[in-house]
Amino acid sequence: MAPVIFENARLFDGVNAQCRDGMSVSVIDKRIGDVSPDRIGGSDARRVDVGGRTLMPGLIDLHIHAYASSVNDLHVEQAGVPYNTAHAARMLGHALDCGFTTVRDIGGGDRSLATAIADGLIRAPRFFYAGRIISMTGGHGDLRPVHVRRHDPGLCQCGEAGVLSVIADGVDECVKATREELRQGAHCIKIMGSGGVTSPADPIWMNQYREDEIRAIVGECRERRTYVSSHCHGAEAIRRSVDFGVRVIEHGTLIDPETAAHVARSGAFVVPTMATIYALMEEGAALGLPPVSQEKVKVVYAAALAGLEHMREAGVKIGFGTDLLGDTYVRQCQEFAIRRHVFEPIEILRQATSISAEILNREGELGCIAPGAAADLVVVDGDPLADISLLAAQGRNLSLIMRDGAIIKDRL
Structure with a gap:
């Protein structure tokens, strides 16, 4: 060259x-x-x-799901590998054309996709991946509708794994699931630390995983010289995740001033994902987002900008993420426009470059x-x-x- x-x-x-x-x-x-x-x-x-x-x-986007071909998680599970991979290729090519030269797939991305990118089969940014997200039964990664009693592989291969997540309960299962994702090359591990929008059975405010389970996962990652990210909306879920050793909080939407100050003192990072909240509010129903999830979106949307303000005032180290699902991937750049309601341009630029590189443990190399x-x-x-x-x-x-x-x- x-x-x-x-x-x-x-x-x-x-x-x-x-x-x-x-x-x-x-x-x-x-x-x-x-x-x-x-x-x-x-x-x-x-x-x-x-x-x-x-x-x-x-630019760096720290929160994508390349295989998330729909805003409806069950549709992702049922779409099949070729369809989800085709979506990944389209989404990643768009990200590259928008100037994102690095992405972190924080749930679902795997060695096969990373190898296809490295071999030039897919136009894509530099690709980091967390493997499958580790979730407890009934957590944000458990996609079974509330009326389903058994683990049905047609809905979610719980006990093994779905497209984006794997179910693990108790310290031993959590350790095994963590080791398996790290064995397959995961750059970090993500857990579900609170309820989420797209899952059917867990309220947004619900804390997920016990202290011993989270600490066990964190311990395995430290031995591998990497870190844990935790999906968290509520303030209590954020605080306990940080207290139990989690390094990065994903979303952090419902954070309050006291928790923001606590996160800042701990040195942990937060990766807000505003673009997906706005996208699901505006397009979710038309794209097949279930009614229960539409109601959850309203909760996080109402508090999203205030959460950013609390983080800024507390001096939290903030990365850049979008979390766009299905056809909403085209709104990736909207994250810049939303964040300018709270942050100055220099703050957003650092979030999308040097701070995100620090989160990836690539400070001085990327961003x-x-x-x-x-x-x-x-x-x-x-x-x-x-x-x-x-x-x-x-x-x-x-x-x-x-x-x-x-x-x-x-x-x-």
Whole structure:
């Protein structure tokens, strides 16, 4: 792969609020070489004149479900592997075209999909996956309607696994399920720590898993030098997950000021997912979201922006996620537009780059522009630090996208 040198760039490095004009950045062997205010030498390099546009790190979405081909979880279970995989390819290609050069599949993604991406069979961002989510019986990962008494493989292969989750009860089952997902290459483990929107039998406010079960899962992940994420809406579920060793809270929608301060003191992260809440409120019924789930969406929607404000005021470290299901995947960029109601553009940009890289344990490698970092870059037509809506336009304002040193899109 020939070296590439970007010139005349307005540089946002993923961290600093002050961009530097007239910068040059070299890319050699899939890595960033020099970052300099001076011209970088290299007779064999391709030179790209950025024309004063903003050069910034590729975006990171920490909460996707590539196989979630419908807003109705039962439909996902019944769709079959080819259908769900086709949806994954479509969704991941769209994410890449929007400037997301890294995603974390936090429930369902597996080694097979990761290998297909690595082998170039699917156009996709850099792909991290948590394997199947670990849920208790009657938890957010148990998809059986309330009238179903037995585990029916046609509804959910509980006791083994469904598309997105596996059921485990008690310390021994939780340990075994965790070890199995880690054995298959999961980069982290996700558990269901509270009730959820799309599951039929658990109220949003319900806390899930006992302390000994959560601590057992956390212990297994620490031995593997990785971490646990916990799906949590309610404040109590958030607090107890953090107290039991969970590193990352997914959603955090119903957090209160006291819990936000507690999370900040603990050093844990939260990955809010606003885009999916708005999408399910506006389109859920038309797309087949069950009535019980429609009512749950109203609960989290009413508190979502206030939750973001509590996190911001407390100084919680916040990552970037979307959690879009089925046909709502096209709303991925809307997350930027929603967050601007609470955050300044620089805060959102850090959330979608350097902070999300820290959550992935890839600080200094992803989400930044620095010597030695991975060459995941985008060129924005304009200044996203002044106008974050430039990133909310489905990639239309991106002149160039580079993933792992390869140019994916080039209008320059």
